[in-house]
Amino acid sequence: MLKTLPPGATIGILGGGQLGRMTALAAARLGYRCHIYCPEAGAPASQVTSLTTIADYSDQAALADFAAAVDVVTYEFENVPFVAAETLARHVPVRPGPEVLRICQNRLREKDFCREAGVPTARFAPIGSARDLHERVAEFGRPCVLKTAELGYDGKGQIAIGRDTDLDAAWARAAEAAAPAGMILEEFVDFRLEISVIVARGLDGTRRTYVPVENQHKHHILDQTIVPARVSEKVTDKAKGIARHLAEKIGLAGLLAIEMFITADERVLVNELAPRPHNSGHWTLDAAVTSQFEQLVRAIAGLPLGAPDRLADAVMKNLLGDEAAAALAAWSDPNEKLHLYGKSEARPGRKMGHTTKLIRR
Ligand SMILES: Nc1ncnc2c1ncn2[C@@H]1O[C@H](COP(=O)(O)OP(=O)(O)O)[C@@H](O)[C@H]1O
Ligand SMILES: [Mg+2]
DSSP states (O other): OOOOOOTTOEEEEEOOSHHHHHHHHHHHHTTOEEEEEESSTTOTTGGGOSEEEEOOTTOHHHHHHHHHHOSEEEESSSOSOHHHHHHHHTTSOBSSOHHHHHHHTOHHHHHHHHHHTTOOBOOEEEEOSHHHHHHHHHHHOSSEEEEESSSOOTTTTEEEEOTTOOHHHHHHHHHHHHTTTOEEEEEOOOOSEEEEEEEEEOTTSOEEEOOOEEEEEETTEEEEEEESOSOOHHHHHHHHHHHHHHHHHTTOSEEEEEEEEEOTTOOEEEEEEESSOOGGGTTHHHHBSSOHHHHHHHHHTTOOOOOOOBSSEEEEEEEETTHHHHHHHHOOOTTEEEEEOOOSOOOTTOEEEEEEEEEOO
16 A cells, blocks of 8 residues: 555646646646645636546536545545545545545534543533524633534635524524535634634645644734744644644644634634645645645655745735735745746636745844
């Protein structure tokens, strides 16, 4: 099983967004081809690869052809239907494995998994009815947060329950959004800051962990990542330890990004897991020995992992909508790297690119 992917082999990537694009660029440097599978034409990842299958994720015939055309499969977002990953895994190695995807695409399973692994999270409960909601809100206290168990991102599918929120109305709104995966209620964490840790695990079980970074959101979308996170050594060690532990427990082959809340009394609570490269790891392209994208390719190709060490401190800023064109026009700082994703339509809130400012001492 410890077979290294030979030069010229093909990595299949489910999803055609910027994470796939940057993974494909890293794969190309190592002599691998990438074959993108996504529903839309002209996707950011397709622009930098010669092979794309444009098909729905439930298209069994297209999935079978894709499996036959690639040597290993990975994904760049976790909302690929589990059955698609499972179908592919019958024919070709899927890394991270389908079970990892199954856990990470559902907030309840994710938090149950953390609980079983002995890793703290915010208090949570599944919510299946207005009655559940009344009972649990009474138990957790206000404020708290009601989230769809599946398919949420950038704050979508979340309802804040404040002092005056009418629970029946909230449930009516939620029930529309939730079906069929259900909802989860979480206690509100009054965090001091949010961090994330990206851990890689190779086929031989080696793990490498990037430094914890600090994430600042605007309107629930990641705005800036500050590298490293401004936390104590104790929190850094705890966060890295959690990442290493979860990577082992989940049987990772590839990358796992872990979002965490840090409280004023230095508790570390896991919020979300992503089994793929992560927006908060973009700084590694310019300021780490091995980028998260190269690390993913190395991990799934059976190559030795690279050093995750940072070469400089950095601040990564996302460019949403029109900000990308503006950043390009105003680009002047020689220590700032600009990355654009090749998306033609600059819709408001859409991730169009990012900058990484290197802070060298
Ligand atoms: N239980 C919570 N307590 C406090 N803030 C939260 C909680 N859950 C989410 N948030 C805030 O909302 C943001 C988005 O929520 P998250 O669960 O990460 O979903 P997603 O990133 O998929 O939209 C978090 O980064 C955090 O700022
Ligand atoms: Mg999140």
